[in-house]
Amino acid sequence: MDKILHKRITIADFIAFDDNGDGQIEKSEFVLHKLQLMGLIEQADIDRAQKEFALMDEDGSGMISMEELHEFLKERDREKARRQAAQLHPNGKPKYNSGTDKIAPAS
Numbered sequence: 001m002d003k004i005l006h007k008r009i010t011i012a013d014f015i016a017f018d019d020n021g022d023g024q025i026e027k028s029e030f031v032l033h034k035l036q037l038m039g040l041i042e043q044a045d046i047d048r049a050q051k052e053f054a055l056m057d058e059d060g061s062g063m064i065s066m067e068e069l070h071e072f073l074k075e076r077d078r079e080k081a082r083r084q085a086a087q088l089h090p091n092g093k094p095k096y097n098s099g100t101d102k103i104a105p106a107s
Contacts, residue, residue: 004037 009017017025017033035041056064056072 001038004034 058068
């Protein structure tokens with residue numbers, strides 16, 4: 001691992017590290033590729049993180065604002081509530097115990 005950290009970058013590395021093909025290596029590109037070379041992170045992990053970021057970056061700016069985060073969290077909470085409601089009864093309506101006002105557990 002130490003050998004990878006101290007290895008000087010080559011032209012081939014530069015090309016491989018330049019994920020967006022802009023002819024420059026951003027700090028995040030460099031760090032991610034070094035972590036991959038050290039075996040500390042897999043491409044699948046990076047892909048999942050990028051998908052999560054894209055969900056939060058509603059305007060596609062490449063940055064997540066506090067407002068976007070709040071909207072993302074609100075939507076996540078709404079989706080969680082919808083999933084929970086759908087589990088109560090197959091038709092989406094809560095199932096009630098007869099004779100009580102309590103919701104029966106989903107069967």
